[in-house]
Amino acid sequence: MSSLSPTPRTTVTRGRNRLVTDRDALHALLADALVAHLGFVAGDHPVVLPTAFGVDLDGPDEGGSLYLHGSVAAGWLRSVRGATVCVSFTELDGLVTARSGFHHSMNYRSAVVIGVVREVEDPDERARALDLVVDQMVPGRAATLRPPTRKELAATVVLAVPLAEASMKARAGGPVDDEVDVAAGVWGGHVPVRRVLGAPVSAEDSHDEVPPDVRSRVAAAGSVGFGA
Incomplete structure (x- = not known):
């Protein structure tokens, strides 16, 4: 899959000038990100949880596999097993300071992935997924650690979400101001942000x-x- 082809659920309807259709850009964002936000419906209310994650672009799911993990005792797992979820990522790249409050903005890269959660049961895939979560934080770290124990594996649930259904937006550069505001002489620009x-x-x-x-x-x- 070389391009992002959003479904109706991930079609950008506002700010289409910021739409990113290159799947490689999504992969680059996932490589940079450290935190994902998992959104789902738990009973009668929505929930969004920050979580660590791992990515296998060659994973068994369509478009590659996005891996999440959690404790078997976590209450939220009951709501996501086999359910459709939304996973979002955002990297802040700058603060855009315009000449009016209306045109203030941010430079960013953001993506939304929607898919049905698959519980990973194959032992080899589980082990690889958990290594990928560790390596997302510190690449190469998993290879330096002891293997997880049977008790640790029994206490951990590994979930996969396909990367096929996704959309991405990005903004870069300075403010887009009205001519009358530029003529007023107020300073405008942007403040780069980096981690x-x-x-x-x-x-x-x-x-x-x-x-x-x-x-x-x-x-x-x-x-x-x-x-x-």
Whole structure:
């Protein structure tokens, strides 16, 4: 799948100038993001939960697999097993300061994925999905860790959502102001926003030699007070 072809449920109806149809752009956003928001209906009310996630673009679901996980004791699992859910992602790239309140905006990349949740039961796929969730935070980290225990696996539910049904929007650049507001002489522009990571802090019961996977993660994001 090389392009985003939204269904009626994911068709952009406003701000179509910000519509992104390149599926590679969606993949790039998913690679950058650290938090997903899972939306579903629980009984008589909607719920949106922030959650960690992992992505396998070559996964068994149409368009690739978006993996989520949770505790088997979590009440929300009863509402999402086999249900249609909405998973959203947003990366803030800038604050757009216009000459009027009406034209203030933000530079961003955002995506919405809608699909039916599949509970992952195959042991190999479960193991890969859980590794991907860890590697979404720190690439390469999962390979340095011990395998999960049987007790840990029994306490964890792994869910998959197809990436096929999705839409994406993005904005970049400065404000779009009315000519009369520009002529008034008020300053307009935008303030870039980027994520930086601070220097790793060793646990009290750990040695202070930061491993290569963590060092690389910090360096790739742009660090504060930490060398590559």
